[in-house]
Amino acid sequence: MAKERRWWPRLPRWAVSLTWKAAVFIVGMCCVLAALLGTLVHAAVTSQTVEQAREKALGRLAEVTDAYKSGEPLPPYASVDPAELPGSLRALAVSGERGTVVNTYNGRPTMWAAGPADGRALAVRVDYTLSARTITGLDRAILGSSVLAIGATLLVGAFAVTRVTRRLHLTAQVARRISAGDLDARINDPRTRNPARPPDEVATVSVALNTMASSLQNKLLSEQRFTADVAHELRTPLTGLTAAAELLPEGRPTELVRDRVRAMRSLTEDLLEISRLDAGSETVDLDLHELGRLAERVVRASGTETEVRVVRDTVVETDRRRLERVLGNLIANAHRHGRTPVVVTVEGLTVTVTDRGPGYPAYLLEHGPARFRTEGGSKGHGLGLTIAVGQAAVIGARLRLSNAPGGGASASLTLPSNPVRTPRSPLA
Structure with a gap:
């Protein structure tokens, strides 16, 4: 059977840790939230700024239109059919409508307003540089504050997640020590020492592991004591049985009895030896x-x-x-x-x-x-x-x-x- 081939690259070991996954999740959520809030604030401020500039431009257009009708000279910011007027706004004015558009004039951001004037376009312009700078500064402020907020949130989140993962690593270390035979190992979690503090999920796992280790230790100690007691109790009757077997008359049945007695005695000595090894009291010469x-x-x-x-x-x-x-x-x-x-x-x-x-x-x-x-x-x-x-x-x-x-x-x-x-x- 052909082995299934994975199309995704194998991630390094550090990339599969809970801390790394939590950091990626926090950064991702902060970026999404910052982008959403930034977009909403940018849209609201831009709309308000443009509306204010548009009202100002339309107000000037009304004043210039009255001056044009009365034959008065036009101010410097107004003219009829200026060459720099955007084509879409020119067509709108010629058709008899009034409108505004943001464009440039001599390389500077400008709010244009135009209306009809004897089949032509009467246009005024309002400097939009300050408003454009305000919007640009706002975007930079949003970007900078978002980076700071993401960094601060990441630090706080990493600190909180690290505390949890450190406790999980401690739990794993104690579990490995128990599996290696150290049944005295216990998790010293501060949340488990104070019953008044509500335990979290990690503390619940710690309590369960400590309880399991205690139960396993008590069971093994009981089995060790039982094995040692049984072996000790068997030595006395086996000694008597051995002596009695030696008094039997020679023959095949006697040999079978003696062979089984030797096997029982060997088994008893093995059980005693295992009980001493279990107790850990052996010394070397x-x-x-x-x-x-x-x-x-x-x-x-x-x-x-x-x-x-x-x-x-x-x-x-x-x-x-x-x-x-x-x-x-x-x-x-x-x-x-x-x-x-x-x-x-x-x-x-x-x-x-x-x-x-x-x-x-x-x-x-x-x-x-x-x-x-x-x-x-x-x-x-x-x-x-x-x-x-x-x-x-x-x-x-x-x-x-x-x-x-x-x-x-x-x-x-x-x-x-x-x-x-x-x-x-x-x-x-």
């Missing part, structure tokens, strides 16, 4: 370790057929127990859900675990590991990768999950060059 040798030790302890490739070894300062836990979970996950060969590659500060299986499912790559969720009928509880992500965050490492181009899953653990000594809660 830093020491210097050779990364290649540490990876080889983890592979030997796993008891699996895993190849170790040390491309470039290095010495890292990290928490050995937590790093071994992360690598052990990644290797176990590769053998449980992938296919051999499983390869652990050490290259500088990065350790990569790859397999030749079907790869990670789409939901995991998009949203990260989910507790108690596995793909299809796979064995496990979905806690291995969750613990790996949490322990990696505790030691300040970055775990990236991806699918290799040639097939299979790839988990890359990049250790920090500077260790993290006071980590925050990685699974909050």
